[in-house]
């Protein structure tokens with residue numbers, strides 16, 4: 286265990302023992318340096334960890350305090366661990382929220398997209414011009430499913446950098462990760478099959494279940510720990526589960542990344558019950574820390590994980606290029622693709638392959654991760670300045686979403702409607718859940734930077750929440 290984790294553990298224990306009571310002010314960072322004999326960096330990491338776990342809260346210009354006690358909810362009846370839903374019906378809700386947030390005058394806190402100004406668009410345009418000029422007459426045919434050989438090789442080489450042996454033959458290029466995920470689900474299931482999703486989860490998974498008439502098993506995911514593997518094991522024992530669609534790195538909307546041992550256990554559990562994992566890894570390049578986390582696919586020994594990735598979140602959303610490392614399912618996925626979209630745009634595939642050849646990608650990714658991390662910190666500080674103390678802003682390093690918990694009884698759907706009247710969009714928790722449990726949460730996109738407009742937006746959100754609390 287690292288030093289900062291030890292210190293965080295000690296302080297947690299003191300809080301549990303009542304040494305520090307709710308709302309007590311903790312020793313400042315400098316005081317803690319003197320008490321513990323640890324460096325300022327270590328102490329600061331320990332406080333950040335405790336904050337991300339919801340045990341303490343930072344109050345600007347004041348210091349760190351023990352988090353207020355969580356008030357018991359009015360509807361405190363024990364919630365079932367796994368929520369089955371035989372008739373997923375969510376698309377209308379999602380469509381309505383997304384339509385309402387589309388105007389360019391609306392502050393895009395609800396957006397799922399990153400700020401395109403962070404991307405090397407000039408270089409990509411150069412690559413596109415270059416490949417368009419040089420494309421031979423057979424280019425479109427050559428790049429039909431499974432997609433451009435050059436691009437599949439480039440993707441396979443990136444897996445190899447992480448020590449993963451994925452052959453270009455197993456990779457199918459798709460129209461964004463969304464097509465990869467949908468085709469994977471379709472390849473593995475038939476209407477009426479049970480599929481595990483997380484609660485909360487990326488709404489695209491719920492829409493896919495609705496479209497393919499699949500039955501959902503919603504397994505709770507904790508904002509700090511990620512998916513509850515005991516509940517998952519329960520679901521696997523109780524239902525004949527065909528597939529499980531989830532995120533193991535920078536989960537959308539929570540932001541949590543599972544530790545390696547949990548990823549390994551997840552794969553082992555699913556394999557034990559003959560269920561296939563469809564791993565949605567679209568934020569894999571937006572990691573934080575020392576090294577890129579391995580996906581759950583790295584523990585797959587039975588060809589039972591379909592790993593779906595994308596360039597939309599880290600390089601260029603508009604090209605709509607993603608892929609699936611589909612192993613033995615690659616052929617079936619190509620068949621399904623031929624029956625639906627036929628293929629991914631050939632010039633876009635070639636332009637990406639050309640760009641990846643230049644080796645500028647990693648330089649760009651390093652800068653992008655740094656910029657996103659700065660923006661996320663600024664957004665979090667801005668929210669803490671303006672939102673009432675009773676609101677919790679859950680924070681994880683990596684990715685660009687914050688998951689915000691409103692005080693009990695305050696409905697994020699209602700806040701969403703009121704905020705839109707002030708040209709501010711937020712993504713309410715009900716978009717990410719079929720288990721009726723996300724009502725008091727919302728997701729906030731921090732990738733667009735934090736300036737005057739965002740500061741005023743946070744101030745307005747704070748005022749609206751206070752009004753609703755009265």
Ligand SMILES: Cc1ncc(COP(=O)(O)O)c(C=O)c1O
Nearest residue numbers: 397461462463487537595597607
């Ligand atoms: C978790 C998650 N998966 C998949 C997608 C779709 O990715 P793409 O744009 O590559 O289709 C998104 C986009 O918002 C997402 O947030």
